Amino acid sequence: xxxxxxxxxxxxxxxxxxxxxxxxxxxxxxxxxxxxxxxxxxxxxxxxxxxxxxxxxxxxxxxxxxxxxxxxxxxxxxxxxxxxxxxxxxxxxxxxxxxxxxxxxxxxxxxxxxxxxxxxxxxxxxxxxxxxxxxxxxxxxxxxxxxxxxxxxxxxxxxxxxxxxxxxxxxxxxxxxxxxxxxxxxxxxxxxxxxxxxxxxxxxxxxxxxxxxxxxxxxxxxxxxxxxxxxxxxxxxxxxxxxxxxxxxxxxxxxxxxxxxxxxxxxxxxxxxxxxxxxxxxxxxxxxxxxxxxxxxxxxxxxxxxxxxxxxxxxxxxxxxxxxxxxxxxxxxxxxxxxxxxxxxxxxxxxxxxxxxxxxxxxxxxxxxxxxxxxxxxxxxxxxxxxxxx
Numbered sequence: 001x002x003x004x005x006x007x008x009x010x011x012x013x014x015x016x017x018x019x020x021x022x023x024x025x026x027x028x029x030x031x032x033x034x035x036x037x038x039x040x041x042x043x044x045x046x047x048x049x050x051x052x053x054x055x056x057x058x059x060x061x062x063x064x065x066x067x068x069x070x071x072x073x074x075x076x077x078x079x080x081x082x083x084x085x086x087x088x089x090x091x092x093x094x095x096x097x098x099x100x101x102x103x104x105x106x107x108x109x110x111x112x113x114x115x116x117x118x119x120x121x122x123x124x125x126x127x128x129x130x131x132x133x134x135x136x137x138x139x140x141x142x143x144x145x146x147x148x149x150x151x152x153x154x155x156x157x158x159x160x161x162x163x164x165x166x167x168x169x170x171x172x173x174x175x176x177x178x179x180x181x182x183x184x185x186x187x188x189x190x191x192x193x194x195x196x197x198x199x200x201x202x203x204x205x206x207x208x209x210x211x212x213x214x215x216x217x218x219x220x221x222x223x224x225x226x227x228x229x230x231x232x233x234x235x236x237x238x239x240x241x242x243x244x245x246x247x248x249x250x251x252x253x254x255x256x257x258x259x260x261x262x263x264x265x266x267x268x269x270x271x272x273x274x275x276x277x278x279x280x281x282x283x284x285x286x287x288x289x290x291x292x293x294x295x296x297x298x299x300x301x302x303x304x305x306x307x308x309x310x311x312x313x314x315x316x317x318x319x320x321x322x323x324x325x326x327x328x329x330x331x332x333x334x335x336x337x338x339x340x341x342x343x344x345x346x347x348x349x350x351x352x353x354x355x356x357x358x359x360x361x362x363x364x365x366x367x368x369x370x371x372x373x374x375x376x377x378x379x380x381x382x383x384x385x386x387x388x389x390x
Contacts, residue, residue, distance in 0.1 A: 001252070001281050001282070001284055001285070001286070001287070003281070003282065005250050006278055006281040006282070007246035007247060007249060007250050007277075007281075008246060008273075008274045008275075008277035008278040008281060009274055009278075010271060010274035010275040010278055010304075011274075012056065013056040013057055013060060014057070014274075015057050015060065015061065016057070016242065016246070016270065016273075016274055017245075017246040017249065018241065018242050018245045018246050019057070019058075019061065020234060020238040020239070020241045020242040020245070021234040021235060021238030021239075021241075021242070022054070022058055022061075022231075024229075025045075025047070025058060025062075025229055025231070026061070026062075026065075028045065028227060028229070029045065029062050029065060029066075029204075030065070032045070032202065033065065033066065033069050033071075036071075036166065036167070036168045036200055037069075037166045038166075039163060039166065039198070039200075041195060041198055042202060043195070043202075043225060043226050043227050044191055044202045044203035044204055044205070044225060044226045044227070045062075045202070045203075045204045045205075045226060045227045045229065046176075046205055046206075046207075046211060046212065046215070046226040046227070046228045046229065047059065047204075047205070047206040047207075047229050047231050048206070048207055048208065048209050048211045048212065048228065048229070048230055048231065049208075049209065049230060049231035049232055050208070050209065050232075050269075050375075050376055050377065050378050051208075051271075051376055051377045051378070052269045052270065052271035052272060052309075052377065052378055053231045053232060053233060053269060053270060053271075053378075054231065054270035054271070055174070055206040055207075055231050056174050056206065057270070058206070058231065059075075059172055059174055059204065059205075059206045060075075062172065062204055063075055063170065063172045063204075066168075066170045066172075066204075069167075070103075070106070070107070070165065070166075070167045071162075071167050071168050071169070071170045072099050072100065072103045072158065072162060072167065072168070072169045072170070073099060073169075073170045073171075073172060074092065074095040074096055074099050074169075074170075074171050074172065075095065075172040075173070075174070076088055076091055076092055076095070076171070076172070076173045076174070076179075077173070077174045077175050078173060078174070078175040078176055078177065078178030078179040078207075079175070079178055080178040080361070080362075080363070084178065084180070085180040085183075088179065088180065088183065089183065092183075093122070096119050096122070096154075097119060097120065100112075100115070100116055100119045101116075104116060107161075107165055107167075109161070111160060111161035111164065112161040114157065114161075115157045115158050115160075115161055117141070118141045118142045118153065118154055118157040118158070119142075119154065119158075121141055121142050121143040122141075122142035122143065122150050122151070122153075122154045141153050141154075141157060142154045142157070147182055147183065147186045148185070148186040148189050148190070151186050151187065151190050152189070152190050152193060155169060155190050155193075155194060155199055155201045156197075156199065158201070159194070159197075159199035159200055159201065162200050163199075163200050167200065168200035168201065168202060169200060169201045169202070170202050170204055171187065171201070171202070171203050171204070171205075172204050172205070173187075173203065173204075173205040173206070174205070174206050174207075175206070175207055176205035176206060176207040176211055176214075176215075177207040177208050177210060177211045177214045177363070178207075178363070181218060184214075184215070184218045185218045185219055187203055188203070188215060188218055188219040188221075188222050188225065189219060191203050191225050191226075192219070192221050192225055195225065203226070206231075208363060208366055208376050209230075209366050209368065209376070210360075210366040210367060212228055232268075233267055233268030233269050233270075233378070234268040234269075234270065234273070235268065236263055236268065238268070239263045239266060239268045239273060240259055240260075240263050242270065242273050242277075243259060243262055243263065243266075243273055243276075243277050244259055246277070247277075247281075247287075247289075251287070252281075252287040252288070252289070253287055253288040253289070254288060254289045255288050255289060255290050255291065257290075257291040257294070258280075258288075258289045258290055258291050258293055258294040259289075259294075261291060261294040261295070261298065262276050262277070262280065262294055262297065262298065265298045265301065265302075267378060267379070269378050269379075271309070272301070272305070272378070272379070275301050275304055275305060275309075276297055276298065276301035278301075279296075279297040279298075279300040279301040279304065280293060280294065280297035282297075282300065283296040283297050283300055284297070305379070305383070306383060306386065309377075310377070310379070310380060310383040313364055313377055313380070314383070314384075314387070316362060316364070317359070317362075317364065318358075320355050321355055321358060321359055321362075321364075323345065324341065324345070324352065324355045324356065324359060325359070325364070325365070325375070325380070325384060326384055326388065327341045327344045327345055328341060328365070328373065328374075328375065328381070329380070329381040329382075329384040329385055330344065331381070332381045332382075333374065333375060333378060333379070333380070333381050334372075334373065334374035334375060334381070335368050335369070335372040335373060335374040336372065336373055336374065337371060337372060338352065338356065338371050338372070338373060339371065341373075356373065359373075363376055364376060364377070
């Protein structure tokens with residue numbers, strides 16, 4: 001096979017050639033855009049799911065649609081540790097100014113010019129110096145130093161000109177669960193106010209399965225402010241389409257047994273589909289791809305995942321955290337009972353509390369229910385089992 005023609009692209013946030021199985025989410029966002037055009041109220045959107053299900057790709061696609069329809073958009077990614085708090089706020093400041101200048105270039109006028117002044121004023125206390133909106137500061141708006149107040153004033157001043165254009169301000173945030181609590185609370189508060197006052201401001205975010213609980217903990221009203229959508233693995237039909245259609249577009253095909261084998265191996269996870277599809281392209285000498293090709297591709301695909309995808313998480317774990325996850329792996333992809341884990345490790349459940357908390361903080365596990373934990377990475381249990389057998 002011509003390696004340069006490989007239609008598969010495993011990688012973080014890389015859009016596949018075929019975005020299969022996400023029609024419901026795309027249609028829901030199309031409706032949000034249509035209602036915004038009619039100046040009808042909307043809710044924000046929250047996408048949740050395990051790592052590797054394509055949340056980042058979907059978030060990027062939604063932002064591109066918003067850009068296409070003339071929205072002012074800003075995209076951020078939550079960061080959990082170290083200078084994450086400052087880095088995210090700096091990026092918010094810079095991206096706001098860049099987005100506003102770009103939008104003003106497309107929609108010049110005095111109303112939006114006034115909003116530019118508020119954006120520049122907001123950026124002074126929140127973000128770094130050295131970035132200018134290209135306007136003189138008028139003073140008095142969005143520069144109190146209180147994040148919740150300033151963000152509210154910012155959105156208020158943007159809402160009038162954007163509403164007149166039948167547009168909106170879309171804030172797209174990936175890894176939302178890692179946003180610092182103050183910024184998270186401020187954004188949710190403003191989303192609440194925006195809904196009440198019919199301001200065209202929408203938070204569209206993505207994160208791990210624990211994100212809804214994190215948002216509710218930040219603001220008790222959060223459960224009513226968003227359209228929550230759980231993003232899971234693709235159906236067998238959609239997974240088959242995501243594998244077969246890109247190959248067909250470049251003149252290749254799968255024998256039915258080969259396609260079925262790859263679909264089963266991927267579990268329907270979009271990242272795995274790209275990894276195994278690429279492996280198939282690399283090992284198959286010709287098309288159509290056979291069952292023998294599929295066996296070799298599956299071996300190669302798991303080897304690639306074991307070399308990068310899984311170790312990136314496993315390598316961040318301490319010895320005790322690895323022991324905890326090894327005990328979890330006995331339940332496959334879970335979930336696991338915290339009481340059972342304590343029994344397996346020969347300790348009390350309270351003794352494991354700090355280890356569990358650290359793994360939750362690192363985003364390696366989540367709590368799907370009280371007294372339960374599960375891996376955030378699909379296939380992690382199998383990886384751990386393979387390491388134990390090595």
